[in-house]
Amino acid sequence: MIFRRRRLIVRSLAVVVLGALSFGGWLLHDTLVVGVGYKAKMLCSGVFVSRLDPEAVLTDLHAEDLGALRHIDASIDRGAEAVTASFLGTVRRRAVYRNGLGCTLVLDGLIPPALPDNQSTREPAAAVAPLRRAVEQRTQDGVGDASLGNVQAAVNRAFAEPDPQHLRRTLAVVVVHRGQIVAEQYAPGISPDTPLAGWSMTKSVMNALIGILVRDGVLALGLPVPVPEWQHAGDPRAAITLDQLLRMSSGLRFDEGMVSPSSDVMQMLFGAGDVAAFAVNKELASAPGTTWEYASGTSNILARIIRKVLRDQSAYLTFPRRALFDRIGMLSATLETDAAGTFVGSSYMYATARDWARFGILYLQDGVWNGERILPEGWVAYTTSPAPADDQGRYGAHFWLRVPDDYAGTDAHLPVQAFHAAGHEAQFVTIVPSHELVIVRLGRTRYPQAWDHPAFVRDVVESKAGFRHK
Numbered sequence: 316m317i318f319r320r321r322r323l324i325v326r327s328l329a330v331v332v333l334g335a336l337s338f339g340g341w342l343l344h345d346t347l348v349v350g351v352g353y354k355a356k357m358l359c360s361g362v363f364v365s366r367l368d369p370e371a372v373l374t375d376l377h378a379e380d381l382g383a384l385r386h387i388d389a390s391i392d393r394g395a396e397a398v399t400a401s402f403l404g405t406v407r408r409r410a411v412y413r414n415g416l417g418c419t420l421v422l423d424g425l426i427p428p429a430l431p432d433n434q435s436t437r438e439p440a441a442a443v444a445p446l447r448r449a450v451e452q453r454t455q456d457g458v459g460d461a462s463l464g465n466v467q468a469a470v471n472r473a474f475a476e477p478d479p480q481h482l483r484r485t486l487a488v489v490v491v492h493r494g495q496i497v498a499e500q501y502a503p504g505i506s507p508d509t510p511l512a513g514w515s516m517t518k519s520v521m522n523a524l525i526g527i528l529v530r531d532g533v534l535a536l537g538l539p540v541p542v543p544e545w546q547h548a549g550d551p552r553a554a555i556t557l558d559q560l561l562r563m564s565s566g567l568r569f570d571e572g573m574v575s576p577s578s579d580v581m582q583m584l585f586g587a588g589d590v591a592a593f594a595v596n597k598e599l600a601s602a603p604g605t606t607w608e609y610a611s612g613t614s615n616i617l618a619r620i621i622r623k624v625l626r627d628q629s630a631y632l633t634f635p636r637r638a639l640f641d642r643i644g645m646l647s648a649t650l651e652t653d654a655a656g657t658f659v660g661s662s663y664m665y666a667t668a669r670d671w672a673r674f675g676i677l678y679l680q681d682g683v684w685n686g687e688r689i690l691p692e693g694w695v696a697y698t699t700s701p702a703p704a705d706d707q708g709r710y711g712a713h714f715w716l717r718v719p720d721d722y723a724g725t726d727a728h729l730p731v732q733a734f735h736a737a738g739h740e741a742q743f744v745t746i747v748p749s750h751e752l753v754i755v756r757l758g759r760t761r762y763p764q765a766w767d768h769p770a771f772v773r774d775v776v777e778s779k780a781g782f783r784h785k
């Protein structure tokens with residue numbers, strides 16, 4: 316009787332859903348498309364990229380405001396390395412894993428690319444060494460400097476949950492000073508070897524990849540970008556430059572709202588097989604270079620520009636590794652593509668906390684790694700100069716110059732100059748040049764303001780004062 320009743324409930328719910336869809340239920344349809352796509356994609360990346368236990372990933376995906384995702388069925392095919400999610404047969408999405416390229420949703424009849432077997436191995440540059448853990452120096456009386464312990468205590472506090480109704484859900488923190496780890500901590504089930512999502516920190520990685528091509532003379536900041544859809548006579552988008560894209564000042568219309576499933580960013584990430592095509596087909600809302608507007612579509616346009624100038628698909632798919640990751644030892648880094656084979660430069664990169672720290676160290680060292688210039692001279696200075704169209708000085712070139720409002724707490728002031736790669740759910744790589752610090756915080760913070768990043772940075776900087784290590 317119980318099973319019969321459950322079947323009747325499911326059938327009734329299916330009729331309601333189908334009826335809503337039939338009679339103009341566009342909002343419900345968008346919600347299902349995003350919800351089912353999100354669950355398939357994130358479960359796939361959690362299991363096959365982060366290599367986490369499926370039950371732990373599902374528990375995480377169903378937490379707090381995402382509880383409705385429990386009603387979306389999901390199955391994992393380990394043989395095919397794929398995840399299928401569906402809701403009552405009305406919406407179904409499949410995400411597939413490719414070694415070296417992570418997971419992607421299979422959409423719009425597109426076949427996601429894969430790397431040849433001989434290109435899926437990782438080889439660090441010969442000069443790359445692992446990050447070392449700092450060792451306290453001893454004073455003359457043999458007593459260790461307590462400041463390293465103070466930094467570790469500040470890091471430990473980042474895992475506290477002062478508000479049970481709005482959890483921080485910190486997963487990993489690493490603090491690096493002068494190239495050495497001075498403190499780190501991980502949540503249960505997470506280790507130094509666990510690749511974690513960077514979300515919009517991926518945008519800052521796009522800054523590096525573009526910078527490398529500028530260094531090599533392949534791209535130029537002041538020139539219009541090669542986007543075929545904008546080259547028709549009279550199209551004002553043809554004037555958009557590389558600099559304007561990097562500075563989020565292209566003028567393209569784009570709804571970045573993460574709350575509405577109908578927003579551009581949600582439909583692009585979970586409903587479009589070709590994320591760059593979705594973005595380049597947006598019309599202008601203002602003249603290029605006149606208005607600052609944070610837009611994830613911009614970063615995916617940059618990802619496709621890289622693809623266009625490199626021409627060869629294999630060269631493109633291996634470019635992040637060859638040009639950046641392997642050169643600085645980010646061997647865990649996985650930059651995922653969409654179904655069309657373009658990197659989702661807005662959102663989808665995974666790396667361990669230590670490898671995210673390596674990325675920060677590169678910028679702390681002005682784009683130089685072990686004496687080799689990776690980024691062009693002056694690139695970090697350009698990156699950290701305020702976007703001219705941003706009258707509040709919040710943003711540089713795909714890096715934040717101030718902590719985004721959602722994670723700025725009640726006092727956004729920092730006692731030191733810093734810049735940040737920042738992402739959804741309070742992902743941060745914060746670079747503090749004056750103190751030679753890189754601070755990495757990764758988490759699953761669902762509620763804005765649950766994580767106060769300026770307060771955490773202040774805590775680390777104050778606890779670090781005066782410590783010595785070797």
